[in-house]
Amino acid sequence: MKLDPIRFKQTEFANTSWTVTVEAGTVLEDLLIPEFFANVAAHLRPYDRIIARVDTGEWYAELLVLSCGRTWVKTKVLAGISLTTTDVDMTQAEAAEGYSIVHRGPHLKFCVIRKSDKQSLRDEFDTKEMARAWLADHVKA
Numbered sequence: 001m002k003l004d005p006i007r008f009k010q011t012e013f014a015n016t017s018w019t020v021t022v023e024a025g026t027v028l029e030d031l032l033i034p035e036f037f038a039n040v041a042a043h044l045r046p047y048d049r050i051i052a053r054v055d056t057g058e059w060y061a062e063l064l065v066l067s068c069g070r071t072w073v074k075t076k077v078l079a080g081i082s083l084t085t086t087d088v089d090m091t092q093a094e095a096a097e098g099y100s101i102v103h104r105g106p107h108l109k110f111c112v113i114r115k116s117d118k119q120s121l122r123d124e125f126d127t128k129e130m131a132r133a134w135l136a137d138h139v140k141a
Contacts, residue, residue: 018044019051026054028061028080034072044068050075057083096139101131112138 022031030036031052037044044050050063061080065073100113104123110131111123121138125131 015045015047015049016043017049017051019053022052022054024055028052028059028077031061031063032075032077034074037068037073037075038071041068041071041073044073049078059083096135099135099139101128101135103128 031050037050044065046065046067048065050065052061052063053059059080059082062078063075064078066076067074098115099121100115102111102113103109104111108120108123110125110128112121112125112131112135113119114121122131122134125134
C-alpha cells in the first residue's frame with residue numbers, strides 16, 4: 001500500500017495556526033470550555049492549532065482543535081507551561097519601575113530620574129505625559 005499523493009499537503013494549506021492572547025485572570029482550563037471560542041468558532045476547523053498566551057505572561061499553551069461548530073470548539077492541550085517572571089523578559093512596566101518622574105521647578109520642569117543612583121536621565125519635559133512617553137521609548141530600547 002502506498003500513500004495517495006492527494007493526501008500529501010503542506011501544513012499551511014491543510015490547517016491553520018492561530019494565536020490568541022487572553023485577558024489577565026484567564027486560566028488554561030477556561031480554553032477547554034467549548035463555548036470559550038464561540039465568537040471565533042466559525043473560523044476554525046478540526047486539526048487547526050491555537051497558540052494561547054495570557055496578557056500577564058503567566059502561561060503559554062498550544063491547543064489542537066478536535067471538533068467545532070458555529071458556536072463551540074472542542075480543544076485538546078498539546079503543551080502547556082507556566083511561566084514565572086524569571087522565565088520571561090522584563091515587561092516595560094517592570095523596567096519602568098526603576099525610574100521616577102519628578103517636577104524640579106520652572107527651569108528643569110519634569111525630569112526622568114533613575115532610582116538606583118538618583119541620576120537624572122533627561123529633563124525639561126513640559127508635561128508629565130511627555131516624560132512618560134520618553135521613558136517608555138527609553139525602556140523599549
